Amino acid sequence: MKVLLITGVGGLGDQGFNDAGNLGATRAVDELGITLDVVEPTESAEFEPQYRAAASSGEYVLIVGLGFEQAQPANLVAKEFPDQGIALIDSASEQPNVQGVLFREEENAFLAGIVAAYLTQQTDLPGINPDKVLGIVLGIDVPHVRRYAISYEAGARTIDAEMSVVVGVVGDFSDQAKAKELSIAQIEQGADIVYQVAGGAGLGVFNAAEEKGVYAIGEGLNQNRLHPTFIVASTYKRMDNAVFNAIKTAVEGSFEGGNFVYGFSEGYLVVDLDGSEVPLSAEGQAALQEYQGKLAGGEITAPFSQEDLDSYLATLNQ
Numbered sequence: 001m002k003v004l005l006i007t008g009v010g011g012l013g014d015q016g017f018n019d020a021g022n023l024g025a026t027r028a029v030d031e032l033g034i035t036l037d038v039v040e041p042t043e044s045a046e047f048e049p050q051y052r053a054a055a056s057s058g059e060y061v062l063i064v065g066l067g068f069e070q071a072q073p074a075n076l077v078a079k080e081f082p083d084q085g086i087a088l089i090d091s092a093s094e095q096p097n098v099q100g101v102l103f104r105e106e107e108n109a110f111l112a113g114i115v116a117a118y119l120t121q122q123t124d125l126p127g128i129n130p131d132k133v134l135g136i137v138l139g140i141d142v143p144h145v146r147r148y149a150i151s152y153e154a155g156a157r158t159i160d161a162e163m164s165v166v167v168g169v170v171g172d173f174s175d176q177a178k179a180k181e182l183s184i185a186q187i188e189q190g191a192d193i194v195y196q197v198a199g200g201a202g203l204g205v206f207n208a209a210e211e212k213g214v215y216a217i218g219e220g221l222n223q224n225r226l227h228p229t230f231i232v233a234s235t236y237k238r239m240d241n242a243v244f245n246a247i248k249t250a251v252e253g254s255f256e257g258g259n260f261v262y263g264f265s266e267g268y269l270v271v272d273l274d275g276s277e278v279p280l281s282a283e284g285q286a287a288l289q290e291y292q293g294k295l296a297g298g299e300i301t302a303p304f305s306q307e308d309l310d311s312y313l314a315t316l317n318q
Helices: 017-032 044-057 068-080 105-119 143-159 176-188 199-212 239-252 282-296 306-316
Strands: 002-006 035-039 060-066 086-089 098-103 133-138 164-169 193-197 215-219 231-237 258-262 269-272
Touching: 002 017, 002 044, 002 239, 017 035, 017 060, 017 199, 017 239, 044 060, 044 068, 060 068, 060 239, 068 086, 068 098, 086 239, 098 239, 105 133, 105 143, 105 193, 105 215, 105 231, 105 269, 105 282, 133 143, 133 176, 133 199, 143 164, 143 193, 143 282, 143 306, 164 176, 176 193, 176 199, 193 199, 199 215, 231 239
Parallel strands: 002 035, 002 060, 060 086, 086 098, 098 258, 133 164, 133 193, 193 215, 215 231
Antiparallel strands: 231 269
């Protein structure tokens, strides 16, 4: 049986989102014996013709697409080819033959804010200043991505109401030079920890942190080992499991359309300190565990929108 993986723009080698999805697909090769084809688009205009060519070929038991930018072209082609199964990771389903796997990433971002707020209090560490400023670099400015900045601020201000967050937007997920430039600007404004949510472009955030002697938080995979001396943590969703499980059901003939939403309560989100050499305080580690438990148990809800953030912050002041 053949499966096609369509990566997000930028392709494999991003040490994050696309590579995480590919891990699940290659696991399916090893464990399920599928044949895997991979397409790496260089621009979003390529998605629709790639889906149409794959669906019309009749070769694939499943097409797996990575990223919310594929939602419109995938659902359009799915309507034309109702017998073609499609799994969208990070995109919503609008057709009965499409499975949409979505994640409550705002929960991860909230915990990243908890980690950052504690680390920036550790002024005995090299590169940590007395300013209560954190940075975050986003790939693009759409609600699906902007929520990271919103919930990052919520987590940070849960620990210290005076914390401020500087937000930068690259404009894509591949321009490392722009991400580095934005990070340096944030560092010059007092940020001593920068959270990258910019795909492959986010590697530029790490370049800036290394150059300026500050700290970073990774996203997409455990990126701590890339730069263990200054990446304190990484947030990621278990895209590998989502991709593998979708392929497994397609191979077994039990694939289902519809939307499935996962967070900490379902075990699909991770905030990982493993592999980092940055000594986050015991208080910070305890708070990370405490608030992860609160999110998983539904005791608190990480904000998604600016309106949600305003409401959440109001509750902190009561």
